[in-house]
Amino acid sequence: MKKLLTGLLLVSTCSVWCMAQHTVTSPVINPDKSVTFNYYNPDADEVVVKGSVAPARTLIRTKLGNITKSRSLEMKRNGDIWSCTTDPLPSELYTYYFEVDDDDDSHVIDPANPNVIRDIADSLSYFIIDGGIADDYITHEVPHGSISKVWYPSTLNGMTKRRMSVYLPAGYKNNPSKRYPVLYLLHGSGGDEDSWLDSGRAVQILDNLIAENRCEPMIVVMPNGNVELAATPGQDPANPGQKPFGNNAKSMLGGIESAFMKEVVGYVDSNYRTINDKSHRAIAGLSLGGLHTLFISLNNPDKFDYIGLFSALPDSPVNDRKAGNMPVIADMWNELKDTFPFLGGSKADKKLSNITSVNPSIYEDVDGKLSTMFSNPPKLFYIAIGQDDFLKKANDDLRTKLNVNGYKYYYNETDGAHTWENWRKYLVDFLPRLFAK
């Protein structure tokens, strides 16, 4: 077949019709929900499948986190095709890639699978197993909201504008006098305004929950929370060649949080039919976005009635300088930095300008700000964390502080670690709790 194609390639420049030359089918979801991967590679000595389909196992738990062992699914050769079949899989959105000959760097997306998600700087193949939790992640025959990518004025770091994604629920256009509550939904370190759309399946989750009357119709705003970049990779005019990078430490210096109410909320309230008050405004974020969520709400205690921390970094590394709270955060940070020199490393060009939008004072006086916030408490202060998350201890410390002071919160402790599997679940759990009538 291959030789035939090469010989007869009359129209090899026909990029529309002629690129799909791969002859294996992969992945194949079998009737019992096991999944078979097939990969054509005649010359490999070993191929394994990695990714969320084969998550790491926890071996030892330590105060700094857990020691895990990466797993992988071994593929077996049959002629030129490598294959393996999983056990029957629970319903979930799974990501995966092939690793060839035991090299960490041979990150190969499945050539036979067109479904690819970018997570920070890595492309990952994905598939969905239905029949359970992932049913909320699938596009169903329900009324669909729209998603817009818009630019809003911003003066962060000498920028003139930044980009956000905005979800408008089904019916928004046809009900021109109706006003809606708003959820601000923030990404993690390395993410951008596409993260909740791509890995987070936010549009599908919102369409489905709203259609089934499991949550209120709402506007959902997903801004870019990386202070160094105005938009997703390739879209920032000031940094056209900039690649995404995991370490957004400069986004932990107060700039994002300080500008948020004026720039992000101000723009949304001016340009969409929002209900502009505390009881119709929610904010939630994962990891770094949890840090932003906490300090945006602590510094604006009369603005958000619903606050969600998903696997949050629950205090700023800045605070550690003052013999501060939750030193585990700084320990972890240094541990990460020393152990993983690639953090903010290989994929990040170091051409970014210095950060001028710095305001660490917003991280000061956490105790006082918590006291103020809980003197007129939000209707929901939501904390979700996985038992294996490296931020579990830090979240425990935050809960201890809340408990000591009698501040009420809702706590959702789950299996698992710092993963999109958990963040999607947290969103599905969080949304029905918002804007109750």
Added chain:
Amino acid sequence: MKKLLTGLLLVSTCSVWCMAQHTVTSPVINPDKSVTFNYYNPDADEVVVKGSVAPARTLIRTKLGNITKSRSLEMKRNGDIWSCTTDPLPSELYTYYFEVDDDDDSHVIDPANPNVIRDIADSLSYFIIDGGIADDYITHEVPHGSISKVWYPSTLNGMTKRRMSVYLPAGYKNNPSKRYPVLYLLHGSGGDEDSWLDSGRAVQILDNLIAENRCEPMIVVMPNGNVELAATPGQDPANPGQKPFGNNAKSMLGGIESAFMKEVVGYVDSNYRTINDKSHRAIAGLSLGGLHTLFISLNNPDKFDYIGLFSALPDSPVNDRKAGNMPVIADMWNELKDTFPFLGGSKADKKLSNITSVNPSIYEDVDGKLSTMFSNPPKLFYIAIGQDDFLKKANDDLRTKLNVNGYKYYYNETDGAHTWENWRKYLVDFLPRLFAK
């Protein structure tokens, strides 16, 4: 380094921070605009770079198209890293992938490059060389329009809705009484409502040309023209697992064209501030989208003053049944079908329902419809085609027919073939000709 990571992988479940483990930088754009690719693969015997960065060369031209020889850039091994450097490259958006050990199926996107475009079913790494034509494809510091993904009601094939992408120019929101002309911009076979956004760089092109006053501010509507799927892969509720496929022959049976005015144009005129008349409405499409463009406009001669055929399929295969016009189309189609069994093949699940929205009568009486259209001619009938395009001869036949009848058109013959390089250029050339005051 790798062994260290494996040994110390304390937080290996930390998907946000810990995935970027690759240590090479690629691609590197050198000061002279040559490009160096680096790829870590200790076990390969041979690695080459393929893609638009190494386009096929034409060896022999035939009446059915051209016989081409695929080129590739050979990489040389240095330790575990394979590298090669191109000649200095002209300004362009280039796609590429790595092929290992001479296997067509070893389609590897560059693990070090997060910038990936999906073209039909294939993921391709890409980069941009500035300093020329590709400057129009880069996001610059100019006012930005917004892009929305919206669902509109549709009854095609028992669907209830289909999805379109809508570009609103900068200023649309801030000028609530201003009305705008509309361009309907259609994709090719295998494409969807994302194609002009991703491979076509339509948003960047529009932002830049509007900002430089090189074209009028306009609304641009990019619907999904695949009659079998309501939306881009994974988003069609009726076909959640459907993969994209190159052969959209069922979208050449009249269904898309017949529903277009009522469903697509009707929705847009009802939901956006359009100027709803012929002189403020344009339509253009590439390849299959050129077929749609031609027959939507021929069957609605009073609706479009600007018509653009970009490498168009300029007549329907349906017409060949009647000893018809331009038999070269059918010849080519059969040639493709016989030569390339994978067309509509390996990547396409054959679970799609039968096509009920069929209306081949719209392809009838081309001569009469041309005569009617040109009795009150459009302000612009634009034909663009590459000299090496397999549809060149068919477009020559269409031009012969127009010439014989004295119907005026604008003709843009370029180098190259059936490629996104050409379609981006055609869009940049076409836009300034629209809606002249």
